[in-house]
Amino acid sequence: MKIDKNENSEKSIVDIAKALGVSAATVSRALNDNPRISEATRKRVKEKAIELGYRHNSMASSLRNKKSKIIGLIVPRISMYFHAVFITALQNRLQDEGYSLMVCQSNDSVAVEQKLANTLYSSRVDALVVSLALYTEDYSHFDGFINRGIPLIFYDRVPTKDYPAHIIQGDDYRGGTIAGNHLIEMGCRKIAYISGPLSCSIYKERTEGLKDVLKKAKVTLAKKWCFYQELTAENAWNSLRQIFAGEETPEAIFASNDTTAVAAVEFAREQGIKIPQELKIIGYSNDPRASIISPPITTIDQHPDEMAHRVAYKLLNLLKDKYARENADTNRKEIVPVTMVRRMTT
Amino acid sequence: MKIDKNENSEKSIVDIAKALGVSAATVSRALNDNPRISEATRKRVKEKAIELGYRHNSMASSLRNKKSKIIGLIVPRISMYFHAVFITALQNRLQDEGYSLMVCQSNDSVAVEQKLANTLYSSRVDALVVSLALYTEDYSHFDGFINRGIPLIFYDRVPTKDYPAHIIQGDDYRGGTIAGNHLIEMGCRKIAYISGPLSCSIYKERTEGLKDVLKKAKVTLAKKWCFYQELTAENAWNSLRQIFAGEETPEAIFASNDTTAVAAVEFAREQGIKIPQELKIIGYSNDPRASIISPPITTIDQHPDEMAHRVAYKLLNLLKDKYARENADTNRKEIVPVTMVRRMTT
């Protein structure tokens, strides 16, 4: 470990230039592999740079270039399986292109989300990728990005109202219909539904999908068995207790995330309700927990890495291609397919 | 949604200054709440700033201040429960102090880790927080930070050799002894051990803790039942098959992470081995999956948010206090306690 604290003054290209008797411009060009510099001096410059312990100053070059090479990302929480996978895939892709990801968590708070949007706006991120907080219904904290023409992509939890940004979402409507159909095919007519709040696009669409399919099958969703709330384990248990407090009990539960589905399985176990004989359960997201619990849970896979690839592709396009940015009014919305993973709870 | 693309030229403090007939210096001071500016002009300036749609340019101010207000973070993978919780806690704390976190994943690749360290070094992060990749044994890619006196903190997976950085680690040795003692107290003498590679501090220390305690109890760890490898589910299954292929079978398994412990429970279920009667299992990390599987797994909790608090505290100290940085040679290492969470597999 050769640590020397003596030579700790930061060197700039000017220092390299002086040491070599050339101009700073030459050094800059040499370091950036500009073809206008001869092979010989390029080599001399690079060697001297290493010798002096030079490091590129990205603040200075960002200022000059008006590009930070940083992409902002706002997610509800990184601990959500879907988002963790998404982030990893997105990050790997962007790293290859020389971009860094600034990952921020809203913790599902609208206020935090607003603050983060402003911070990232001031930080001059080159683009912003967002999955909205649970109750975000006003999007004006993103207006700055729109106004300045800074690429803005929503994924997964996207605006429910018309907003001039790019959108890449899972096929939540389809997910709702798949789950509904599956339960109907299993012969269920009494279905309980634990959903997230309808302010959030994904739950809204899943709900619509489910309802449409139930209507077609002439099955009605009992009000007393429908919950629209934050999908925590605690809330799930409360709802489950309510559901099973009455005379009549449902034949199936559609849980709009796997945390809730897991809670349902545990609840059933505690109550001695047999799954899937007496109660069928279907979750959403294909969280690893869904496959570990007994019985393993049937759920809907949202393919987070496919979504990340699409986001990365669109992002890099917008970043590279001014034309893409200007003519982006058409084709601003993409839908990523979902698939059911059938396991032992249905 | 009032979107107007016309006024899209970026305004600077100079523009505000001109519009108000004052100097840029005054505007800068007013915006930064410098007390040398009168209340009246401060107000005028701030109003005009909003009117013109001004946004602070952090590149310019970073350049001038030589501070990026960005903290770099390198973790193996954010999808690991321990790290996800850690990141969230750290981020929340740093956000309050006006710092942003640049979260990067090494994917447990030494090469990626090196690249990230260099990128973050050039990006001029104000400090770097690192949990090392599985096989990192050379730390020279962090030398730049040391040389420049940039705060560098390792947490969880820390250097095993002496390295002049700050270290905040879990009490892995203790974790190893706790697990070992617990199994011995349960009457186990034939113990299988599935660990991560010993290049990684946490596994090294857990192993030492376990071995010391077994030696004291005069229990020997059979070579054929010891594995030091990347702790994936696949590897776990392979090891488990090997362990149970022979005549003799162990009474207990100490799995050095919960992914492996989960695999062990599933393996036992598949093989019809009764837990905990015929086989006891103890894991490490208190991953949510450990409590969901049946039977729920006894495991060691590392208290990731306590660790995050300690890291944040030390970090902010180093960042604020030049003195702390210079006199940091003493007191460079902290140990965060661990606790056992007893469940149904022991």
Next chain:
DNA sequence: TTATTTAATGTAATCGTTTGCATTTTATTT
């Protein structure tokens, strides 16, 4: 050899904020 390209390097302004050191204005004291 001289004229003309082409290659290699240099000059200087620019990006937007910040801040030490004036200078001006206003308030207070004698």
Next chain:
DNA sequence: AAATAAAATGCAAACGATTACATTAAATAA
């Protein structure tokens, strides 16, 4: 009213890299 102190603002030089637009040097053509 003059002298002094205090408050408010301005000037100008950084910070370090980049890049149009020269300029010089070397290579090729006439």
